[in-house]
Amino acid sequence: MAVNVAVLRSQVETALAGRIPAPFARRSVQAETAPFNISEIDALTGGLPQGALTEISGPFSSGRATLLLSALASRTAHEHVCALVDGRDSFDPHSAEAAGVKLERLLWVRCRNIDQCLRATDLLLQGGGFGLIALDLSILPPKTVRYVPLNVWFRFRLAVENTPTILLLLDRESNAGSCASLVLRLGFEPFRWSAPQTQHASASPSCARLLDGSQFHVELVRSRMKAAAGGHKFQSFARAPEANAAANFRTKTNWSDFSETFIESK
Amino acid sequence: MAFASIYVSDFSIQAVVRAEPTLRQRAIALIEGCPPLERVVAINEAAARAGLDLGMTKAQAAQFPSIEIRQRSPLEEQSTHAALLDLGWSVSPRVEDTAADSIVVDLTGLASLFGSEEAIANLLAQRALDLGLVVQVAVSSNLEVALHAARGFAGITVIPPGEESRRLGVLPIQVFSPPVEMMETLERWGIRTCEALAKLPLLELSERLGQQGVQLHQWARGTSVRSMILAEPKLCFEEGMALEYAVEELEPLAFLLGRLLDQLCARLSARSLSACALHLRFKLDNSSADEALPAKIPNQHPDGKPIEKKVYEKLFTLPVPMRDSKMLLRLLCLHLQSDPPRAPIVRIFLGAESAAPRVRQEGLFLPSSPDPEKLELTIARLANVVGNSNVGSPRLIDSHRPDAFEMSRFIASHNAPEVRQKSLSATEGHEPVAAFRVFRPAPRAKVTLREGRPVHISFPGMHGEVVAACGPWRTSGEWWREDAWHREEWDVEIHRPAASNTDLFEHSPSAEPQNGVYRIYFDAIRQAWFVAGMYD
Numbered sequence: 001m002a003v004n005v006a007v008l009r010s011q012v013e014t015a016l017a018g019r020i021p022a023p024f025a026r027r028s029v030q031a032e033t034a035p036f037n038i039s040e041i042d043a044l045t046g047g048l049p050q051g052a053l054t055e056i057s058g059p060f061s062s063g064r065a066t067l068l069l070s071a072l073a074s075r076t077a078h079e080h081v082c083a084l085v086d087g088r089d090s091f092d093p094h095s096a097e098a099a100g101v102k103l104e105r106l107l108w109v110r111c112r113n114i115d116q117c118l119r120a121t122d123l124l125l126q127g128g129g130f131g132l133i134a135l136d137l138s139i140l141p142p143k144t145v146r147y148v149p150l151n152v153w154f155r156f157r158l159a160v161e162n163t164p165t166i167l168l169l170l171d172r173e174s175n176a177g178s179c180a181s182l183v184l185r186l187g188f189e190p191f192r193w194s195a196p197q198t199q200h201a202s203a204s205p206s207c208a209r210l211l212d213g214s215q216f217h218v219e220l221v222r223s224r225m226k227a228a229a230g231g232h233k234f235q236s237f238a239r240a241p242e243a244n245a246a247a248n249f250r251t252k253t254n255w256s257d258f259s260e261t262f263i264e265s266k
Numbered sequence: 267m268a269f270a271s272i273y274v275s276d277f278s279i280q281a282v283v284r285a286e287p288t289l290r291q292r293a294i295a296l297i298e299g300c301p302p303l304e305r306v307v308a309i310n311e312a313a314a315r316a317g318l319d320l321g322m323t324k325a326q327a328a329q330f331p332s333i334e335i336r337q338r339s340p341l342e343e344q345s346t347h348a349a350l351l352d353l354g355w356s357v358s359p360r361v362e363d364t365a366a367d368s369i370v371v372d373l374t375g376l377a378s379l380f381g382s383e384e385a386i387a388n389l390l391a392q393r394a395l396d397l398g399l400v401v402q403v404a405v406s407s408n409l410e411v412a413l414h415a416a417r418g419f420a421g422i423t424v425i426p427p428g429e430e431s432r433r434l435g436v437l438p439i440q441v442f443s444p445p446v447e448m449m450e451t452l453e454r455w456g457i458r459t460c461e462a463l464a465k466l467p468l469l470e471l472s473e474r475l476g477q478q479g480v481q482l483h484q485w486a487r488g489t490s491v492r493s494m495i496l497a498e499p500k501l502c503f504e505e506g507m508a509l510e511y512a513v514e515e516l517e518p519l520a521f522l523l524g525r526l527l528d529q530l531c532a533r534l535s536a537r538s539l540s541a542c543a544l545h546l547r548f549k550l551d552n553s554s555a556d557e558a559l560p561a562k563i564p565n566q567h568p569d570g571k572p573i574e575k576k577v578y579e580k581l582f583t584l585p586v587p588m589r590d591s592k593m594l595l596r597l598l599c600l601h602l603q604s605d606p607p608r609a610p611i612v613r614i615f616l617g618a619e620s621a622a623p624r625v626r627q628e629g630l631f632l633p634s635s636p637d638p639e640k641l642e643l644t645i646a647r648l649a650n651v652v653g654n655s656n657v658g659s660p661r662l663i664d665s666h667r668p669d670a671f672e673m674s675r676f677i678a679s680h681n682a683p684e685v686r687q688k689s690l691s692a693t694e695g696h697e698p699v700a701a702f703r704v705f706r707p708a709p710r711a712k713v714t715l716r717e718g719r720p721v722h723i724s725f726p727g728m729h730g731e732v733v734a735a736c737g738p739w740r741t742s743g744e745w746w747r748e749d750a751w752h753r754e755e756w757d758v759e760i761h762r763p764a765a766s767n768t769d770l771f772e773h774s775p776s777a778e779p780q781n782g783v784y785r786i787y788f789d790a791i792r793q794a795w796f797v798a799g800m801y802d
Contacts, residue, residue, distance in 0.1 A: 037698070038698055059782075060782040060800060060802065061781065061782040061783050061800055061801055061802050062802065063700075063802065064802055065701035065702070065703050065802035066698055066699070066700055066701040066802065068701065069698070069699075069701045070698050078633060079633055079635075080633050080635075081635045081636055081678045089656075089706045090703040090704055090705065090706065090799070091660075091703075091704070092669070092701070092702045092703060092704045092799065093660035093661075093662055093671045094662065094669070094671070094702075095699070095701050095702040096660075096701075097662060098699050099698065099699045099701060103659060103660050103661065103662070104659055104661075105659075105678070106659060106660070107645070107657070107658070107659060107676045108657075108658065108659065108660050108673070109648055109652060109656065109657055110652060110656035110657075111652055111656070112652070116651055116652050119651050120648055120651055120652060123644055123647050123648055123651070124644065124648075126644070127636055127640055127641060127643070127644035128636065128640070129634060129635055129636030129637060129640070129641070129678075130636060131633060138703075138802070139703070164633070164634065188781055188782075190759075190781070191734070191759055191783050191801070193734050193736060193759075209734075209735075209736040210736055210757075211700075211736055211757045211783065211801070213697065213700055214700055214783070214801070249697075249698070250697050251697055251698050251699065251700040252697045252698075252699060252700065253699065253700050254699055
């Protein structure tokens with residue numbers, strides 16, 4: 001059987017020689033990426049692939065919105081027009097501005113249910129021209145998102161293929177399956193709470209403490225990208241090496257810089 | 267110096283045909299008057315050949331086979347005349363508004379732009395076709411000669427200087443539209459052509475026919491000279507249509523709006539302008555509006571004034587100047603789908619505010635952005651899905667009120683690349699700022715306090731022990747308003763031991779214990795706890 005296949009393959013290659021070189025060789029497709037602007041994530045993933053679907057899943061308070069705002073800030077800073085399909089109208093413009101998102105470059109679509117989200121995403125993909133389209137289903141019940149047929153994600157992926165648009169999906173569980181070129185899973189880590197240095201942390205009154213930030217754990221579940229030295233090029237369908245499959249990154253709050261200065265001055 | 271006169275023959279008929287291009291090859295009769303005494307007031311050549319005559323009643327005209335009978339439409343005639351003026355201004359800034367069916371254009375200085383006089387005449391005829399009109403164009407160095415030649419000769423006529431009398435000679439005297447009595451007198455004398463009129467002795471003619479006879483004599487010889495009376499260029503682009511039957515559905519309405527938009531965009535294109543806003547006005551069917559009212563409600567106000575006729579009016583401002591009629595039609599249809607008129611439509615008015623066309627040059631190093639016209643269409647479609655107020659760009663309001671922002675219209679403008687603004691966020695290796703998700707509307711919570719500090723909290727989809735908390739952070743403001751706020755905020759970390767199934771945060775059966783960091787607040791005005799959102 002294997003001999004027949006080999007003979008058949010060589011016959012086809014001979015017949016197509018001169019017209020199609022190496023018809024059975026897998027071509028390496030080069031795709032550009034855009035940075036998350038978080039060094040640990042960029043080192044782990046190589047950045048957000050353009051013309052592909054990226055899925056970020058995780059429980060509450062695991063850093064999904066932080067990654068979303070970082071990606072939006074990165075794209076809008078480079079003069080791209082971005083769109084956010086907000087599944088439950090939970091986007092905070094103040095938080096976004098603090099993260100560096102240029103709000104005038106962001107088209108915010110405030111939805112109330114999954115049907116509106118999918119129709120809105122479809123319309124945005126058909127319109128085209130966006131640097132990033134984010135579909136935030138994080139607050140919707142996982143059962144609702146699970147019922148979305150796989151061909152929807154497949155259609156979305158086809159719609160962005162060969163375009164410079166990044167399609168970013170955020171949800172609580174991974175639903176896009178193999179349609180996503182990059183899949184990240186976030187995990188909750190304890191948040192940091194600051195306390196005045198002169199007092200023991202546990203004895204400090206609640207009014208003297210501040211939420212200082214957090215650390216989030218990111219696991220690279222699947223990537224069709226391999227960060228090559230000196231650039232981010234799409235090279236093969238191989239999984240990333242186990243040693244680079246996870247990373248942690250820290251966040252801070254808006255007031256962290258001011259609180260440090262205040263505590264130090266005390 | 268040369269003048270071009272543009273004449274629209276069968277003006278009333280052409281005004282109707284402009285709105286219904288399919289009628290162009292048909293025999294058409296226009297009627298006017300109050301039913302049942304409507305009479306034929308205009309017919310085209312095909313109708314005349316079929317035997318129709320002016321003054322016939324509608325019933326008589328209807329007996330002729332394959333005759334299209336339409337109501338004369340002053341509205342469409344007005345639009346057609348405006349289109350004719352636009353045609354003149356598309357070529358020259360000096361245009362005379364001579365009559366409803368004719369204009370005169372000064373061709374001085376246009377040779378370097380458009381070429382010879384014949385080329386200009388051809389251009390005018392072609393542009394008139396684009397506007398839906400079949401015109402007769404005549405060019406002469408004498409204004410009056412051009413005027414009368416356009417009325418008398420079909421197609422394009424160019425009269426070289428010195429040949430005015432000879433060329434006008436073959437025309438009938440009717441082109442000068444003399445008074446009826448003078449026509450009869452000239453008929454009795456056997457004078458039927460301009461050549462014959464020009465040969466009459468001037469002194470004797472003036473004795474018998476007066477100054478009007480002298481005028482006619484000068485016109486016939488092509489020696490009458492007068493100055494142009496310039497018309498002021500107007501930037502008013504409006505098209506209207508009176509409907510014979512009220513339109514109730516969107517599909518036929520879209521068909522009619524498409525025609526009007528085609529005419530409007532052609533006029534804008536002739537003047538090298540685009541539309542930056544569209545005025546849409548429908549006159550609604552009064553009778554059906556009255557039928558909808560209960561019988562006891564009178565048709566008048568108590569003080570005797572009649573209730574005003576219903577009008578549906580909308581103003582659509584466009585993000586960029588456009589003149590693509592198909593794109594504009596799609597935008598109008600999307601808006602009408604979301605906000606349809608309440609009664610059948612009997613008249614349509616469509617106006618455009620003009621602006622200079624959009625000139626855009628892509629930067630070599632700027633990323634591509636959505637096409638503004640397609641983007642406007644996409645936003646209109648999104649508005650149909652989620653509502654007008656739920657699509658746009660967020661704009662922060664300068665206020666201390668929590669979650670203060672407004673939705674503004676999204677316009678994708680490309681500015682020159684700026685230096686990236688410094689912000690508190692992580693850029694290039696710095697820590698990112700922890701994002702916050704807002705719960706809209708904020709769900710109520712039950713909070714257990716111990717020594718003034720929250721220790722247990724439950725709200726739809728979450729309950730658990732508070733393992734860390736900071737606060738209270740008091741904020742209040744705008745006490746003079748009804749929606750003043752006064753709250754005490756806490757940031758709390760909650761440990762949830764088990765899942766619970768609710769509408770807001772439905773969990774899978776295998777959910778593990780989770781933590782979450784939330785912002786809760788005590789609303790001192792409503793005396794209740796709420797959850798503002800969570801850090802994610």
